[in-house]
Amino acid sequence: MAEMKYTEDHEYLRVDGDVATIGITNHAQEQLGDVVFVELPDVGKVCAKGEEAAVVESVKAAAEINAPASGEVVETNSDLESNPGLVNEDPEGGAWFIKLKLSDKSELDGMMDAEAYGKFVAEQS
Amino acid sequence: MSMNRGGRPTSAQGGGSSDSPTFTGNRALMIEEPLLFEVGDISKTGVDLDEPEAHDSRLGSLARSEIGLPGLTEPEVMRHYVRLSQKNFAIDAGIYPLGSCTMKHNPRLNEKMARLPGFGDIHPLQPQSSVQGALELIDTLAAWLLELTGMAGVAMSPKAGAHGEFCGMAAIKAAQLAKGDARSVVLVPESAHGTNPATAALLGYKVRDVPAREDGTVSPDAVKEALGPDVAAIMLTNPNTCGLFERDIVAIADAVHEAGAYFYCDGANFTAIVGKAKPGDLGVDCMHINLHKTFSTPHGGGGPGSGPVVFSDAIAPYAPVPYVVRNGEEFTLVETAGAAKGAKPFGRQTAFHGQMGMFVRALAYMMSHGCDGLRQASEDAVLNANYVRAGLRDVMTQPFGDRVCMHEVLFDDSFLKDTGVTTLDFAKAMIDEGFHPMTMYFPLVVHGAMLIEPTESESKASLDQFIAALRDLVRAAKGNDKERLTGAPHHAPWARLDETRAARQPVLRWSPEKPAEAAE
Numbered sequence: 001m002a003e004m005k006y007t008e009d010h011e012y013l014r015v016d017g018d019v020a021t022i023g024i025t026n027h028a029q030e031q032l033g034d035v036v037f038v039e040l041p042d043v044g045k046v047c048a049k050g051e052e053a054a055v056v057e058s059v060k061a062a063a064e065i066n067a068p069a070s071g072e073v074v075e076t077n078s079d080l081e082s083n084p085g086l087v088n089e090d091p092e093g094g095a096w097f098i099k100l101k102l103s104d105k106s107e108l109d110g111m112m113d114a115e116a117y118g119k120f121v122a123e124q125s
Numbered sequence: 126m127s128m129n130r131g132g133r134p135t136s137a138q139g140g141g142s143s144d145s146p147t148f149t150g151n152r153a154l155m156i157e158e159p160l161l162f163e164v165g166d167i168s169k170t171g172v173d174l175d176e177p178e179a180h181d182s183r184l185g186s187l188a189r190s191e192i193g194l195p196g197l198t199e200p201e202v203m204r205h206y207v208r209l210s211q212k213n214f215a216i217d218a219g220i221y222p223l224g225s226c227t228m229k230h231n232p233r234l235n236e237k238m239a240r241l242p243g244f245g246d247i248h249p250l251q252p253q254s255s256v257q258g259a260l261e262l263i264d265t266l267a268a269w270l271l272e273l274t275g276m277a278g279v280a281m282s283p284k285a286g287a288h289g290e291f292c293g294m295a296a297i298k299a300a301q302l303a304k305g306d307a308r309s310v311v312l313v314p315e316s317a318h319g320t321n322p323a324t325a326a327l328l329g330y331k332v333r334d335v336p337a338r339e340d341g342t343v344s345p346d347a348v349k350e351a352l353g354p355d356v357a358a359i360m361l362t363n364p365n366t367c368g369l370f371e372r373d374i375v376a377i378a379d380a381v382h383e384a385g386a387y388f389y390c391d392g393a394n395f396t397a398i399v400g401k402a403k404p405g406d407l408g409v410d411c412m413h414i415n416l417h418k419t420f421s422t423p424h425g426g427g428g429p430g431s432g433p434v435v436f437s438d439a440i441a442p443y444a445p446v447p448y449v450v451r452n453g454e455e456f457t458l459v460e461t462a463g464a465a466k467g468a469k470p471f472g473r474q475t476a477f478h479g480q481m482g483m484f485v486r487a488l489a490y491m492m493s494h495g496c497d498g499l500r501q502a503s504e505d506a507v508l509n510a511n512y513v514r515a516g517l518r519d520v521m522t523q524p525f526g527d528r529v530c531m532h533e534v535l536f537d538d539s540f541l542k543d544t545g546v547t548t549l550d551f552a553k554a555m556i557d558e559g560f561h562p563m564t565m566y567f568p569l570v571v572h573g574a575m576l577i578e579p580t581e582s583e584s585k586a587s588l589d590q591f592i593a594a595l596r597d598l599v600r601a602a603k604g605n606d607k608e609r610l611t612g613a614p615h616h617a618p619w620a621r622l623d624e625t626r627a628a629r630q631p632v633l634r635w636s637p638e639k640p641a642e643a644a645e
Contacts, residue, residue, distance in 0.1 A: 036628035059624050060566045062319070084629065 005108050006117035007068045012092060018105065022068060023096040024056065024087065027121045032058040035087040038080040040097065045073045047100065049107055054097045056087065069107040071100040155618055158208045162635050165195025171202065212618060214561050215425075220583060220591055222513075224533045224564035224576025225318070225366055227396045227418035228425060229506075234493055235421065235486035244485045249477035253458055259481060260456035264449045266488045270414060270433055273499070275405025278441025280434045280448065282479040286393055289413025289432030290324040290360075292474055296436060296443040297358050297387045297411060298328055299471035303443070306385065308357035314343045316367055316568040318391055321360040330357060337570060341367040341525040341535075345376040352384040362391035363407070364398070364531035366568040367524070368510065368576070378408025387411070387440065395419045396580075397507055397532035400500030410437040416480075420487035431483035446470045447478050505581035506532040509588060513579055516592035520599045524571045532580070538573025546602040546610045548573040553621060554601075554613035558594040 005013040005020075010028035013020040029035065037057040047053050047067035054065040076098050080086055086095040102108075112120060150157045182188055197205075215221070221228035239245060247256050267279045280296075283289040294311070301308055311325035314335045322332040335351050338344045348359065359381050363371045371377070378388045390404055390412040396419040404412050416431040417424035424430055436444055447460045458478060462470045494502060507530075514534040518527050524537040538548045552562035552575070564576040579588060601609045614620060 034625035034628075036625060059628060061569055085625075 004114050005068075005111040006114065006120075007111055008120065009066065009068070010121075011065065011068050012117075013068055013108065013111070014096075015102075015105075015108065018102050019074065020069065020071070020100045020102055020108075021096045022053075022065070022098050022100055024065065024091055025117070025121075026091050029088050029091045032056065032063065032087075033060045034058055035084045038084045038087065038097070040076040040078070040081065041073050043073055043076060047071060047073065053100075056084075056097075065097055067100065068111070069100065069102055070104055071102040073098050074101045075099040152618070154211070156208045156211075158205065158212070160635055161197065161202075161205060162195045162637070164201050164205055165197040167191075167194075167196050169196035169198055169201075171197060171199045216582070219559055219561065220579070220587060221425075221561040222563050222577045222579050222591070223425075223561060224368070224535070224578040225393060225567070226425070226564065227393075227415070227532070227578060227580060228561075229396070229418075229421055229580040230582040231421055231423045231486070232490060232493065235489040238489040239482045239485040241485075244481065247481075249481075253456075257456055260449050260458060261451075262488060263478065263481075263484055264451050264456055266484050266491075267433070267449065269488065269491050270435055273399055273403070274409075274412060274414070274435045275403030276409070276412070276435035276441075277405075277438045278436040278444050280436070280444040281484070282445065282447060282473070282475040282477075283413065283432040283434055284475060284480055285417075285430035286391075286413055286415045286432045287320040287324060288430075288474065289415075289434045290320055290389070290391065291327065292432075292445060293389050293411030293413055293434045293436070293440075294324050294328050294330075294358065294360075295471050296434075296440050296445070297389065299443040299469070300387070300440050301357055303469065308355055308386070310353070310356045312348065312351050312356060312359040312386075314361060314365070315570050316341070316365050317360060317362060318366060318393060321362075321391060325360065335359070337367075339525075341365070341369050341570075342371050342373070343377065345373045345380055348377050349380050352380060352386065354385070356384060356386045358387045358389050358410075360389045360391060362394055364394045364533075366394075366576070367571065368530040368533040368535050368578075369525065369528075370397075370531055374407050382408065393418060394532065397503060399503045400496060401503055404435070405437065410440050411435070416483050416487040421490045422483040422486040429480055429483065431480040431487070433479070442467055442469045443471050444468075446473045449478075502581045503532075506579075509579040509581060509583055510534045510577070512585070512588055513577055513592060516588070517595055517599075520596055521575075524574075533576055533578035535568075535571060536575045536577070537571050538575070540599065541573070541602055544602050544607065546607055548575055550610040550613060551575065551598060551602070554598050554610040555595075556614040557609075557616045558598070560591060560594070 002014045002016040005015060006025065010025045011022060012025050013022050035056055035058045039055040041053050047070060049067060049070045051067050052064045053067040053073070056063050056065060077096050080095060080097065089095070216228050216230060243258050244262070247259055253260065263281055267281055270279050280292055283292045309331055310333050311330040312333050312335050313321050313325065315337050325332050333351055335343055335347050338347065342365065343361065359377070361371065361377065363374055365371055381388045387410040388408055390409040392412040392414045395414055399419060411434060413432045413434045416422045416433065417428060422431060446462060447458050450457050450459050491499065510530055510532050511534070514530055517536070520540065521536045522540040524535060541547065541551070548565045552565045555562045566574055567576060568574055598610060601607065
């Protein structure tokens with residue numbers, strides 16, 4: 001069973017074994033507005049925690065998606081390149097960005113679960 | 126004449142228009158203008174040329190029978206461009222309060238000076254002996270810029286703000302490499318112009334964010350924490366993009382220098398401090414100056430821009446070629462590295478010497494204002510922004526509290542909370558009121574940002590009208606008249622355009638065959 005983790009940068013990680021599927025949360029896509037462009041890394045790229053992994057551009061702003069944990073990119077969601085609007089339609093489902101093979105699962109320890117993230121978003125707005 | 130609708134706005138025409146349609150689709154003097162390709166016809170021409178004499182073509186298979194260019198008569202061309210220009214909104218037409226862009230009036234005296242034959246009709250490849258006056262003008266403008274900034278050296282050739290940023294940061298990189306001190310990181314505050322991290326990245330640096338503190342400014346402690354032996358420079362805008370003066374700038378500069386790094390100041394907002402503070406006194410090592418903002422040369426489609434860069438003693442030797450050197454009454458344009466003593470230019474960025482026409486306009490602005498006039502222009506720009514702030518502070522919300530701003534005033538969208546009206550709606554409704562919208566959703570650190578820069582060009586009467594109109598829009602947003610904003614613009618030639626589709630499916634090429642198909 002996959003486990004959900006959230007960061008303060010409004011990224012989610014769906015962790016299954018040592019692979020995390022990473023995307024941006026529904027709250028993040030609401031803040032960004034209509035997404036018009038997504039840039040994905042090459043498969044095989046090794047990211048350090050906090051390093052830029054992808055770029056998302058909306059009608060309002062461009063934002064970096066930083067790797068929330070260290071690891072190697074094992075798959076990217078090429079659907080987003082042809083249909084960036086998917087990020088608005090299904091952010092926490094079909095519009096995942098990358099799958100990362102985690103190199104150090106202990107990096108997930110401090111991250112929020114769904115309940116804590118919900119509270120975090122409520123406090124921010 | 127058929128209109129090709131491919132790539133045209135799909136939303137309904139502005140309100141008011143649909144009540145009484147006209148036969149042509151035109152609205153009095155607002156003409157529905159087709160593309161040049163749709164006006165023209167390949168059989169028409171604006172000039173009567175002789176048929177070419179018979180000759181052997183040397184193009185072979187490269188020759189094309191049709192090149193697909195429209196043929197137009199001169200009246201057709203004139204009407205097309207005049208009609209397009211009538212749809213344009215410019216600083217000459219009304220208030221243009223685009224924050225961080227300094228859309229100030231372009232004095233017509235500047236234009237007159239730029240058209241003097243000795244400046245307007247010369248060529249960059251003329252012998253230097255025949256353009257001594259132009260070189261003297263570049264040298265004089267450089268001297269004014271050095272005086273106003275308190276800096277040691279200047280590069281005149283960069284052609285825009287971002288071009289200037291690249292120049293300054295390339296000089297910083299060259300200075301560090303010359304010391305054998307290669308560094309890899311540039312610090313950029315969160316409220317920076319987007320061009321700052323882009324410049325750093327283009328030069329191969331990694332960008333490290335510096336968070337702002339609660340009051341919207343950068344704290345020296347945050348900078349100290351981010352500094353290290355790998356940091357080459359900090360890029361800081363002052364006044365910053367929140368319209369606030371970075372009051373700890375000297376402490377920040379000291380910390381940066383102690384760590385062996387340099388201080389790049391983004392001069393986009395220099396207009397607020399001309400004649401009041403010299404960047405050289407604040408510890409700045411490099412700063413670009415947007416002549417097309419601070420010194421009133423045209424921009425926003427009317428450009429070109431011009432972005433000279435000033436340097437501290439430490440960086441000045443690395444300034445790029447070309448530059449003007451004065452020997453007594455003679456002026457020389459130095460084109461090659463090593464031609465001047467002590468100079469170690471990092472290279473060159475432009476084919477020639479920069480935007481001569483803009484140099485003439487900027488110097489005309491400076492000389493016609495004088496030192497006292499330049500100072501007063503800055504004071505008036507700050508006064509006008511604060512007048513707008515004072516006129517709106519009880520109905521709109523400021524992200525960092527009600528405090529004196531510099532040349533631009535920043536509001537956030539918390540006053541629109543629970544109204545269903547967004548910053549975008551608010552901006553579109555300003556179009557109906559006859560104003561260019563303010564800068565919206567920038568800086569990114571503020572939610573639903575609205576950044577208003579009235580500049581010194583506006584009179585009290587025009588500011589009063591602007592304030593009254595915005596107050597009325599706030600009343601509409603909070604009352605029962607939301608549609609006035611959410612459906613805006615109602616009175617523009619076109620209503621709300623589909624910006625998302627324009628970005629996702631841009632139609633970049635006109636094609637007669639498949640007009641409705643969007644290019645991917």
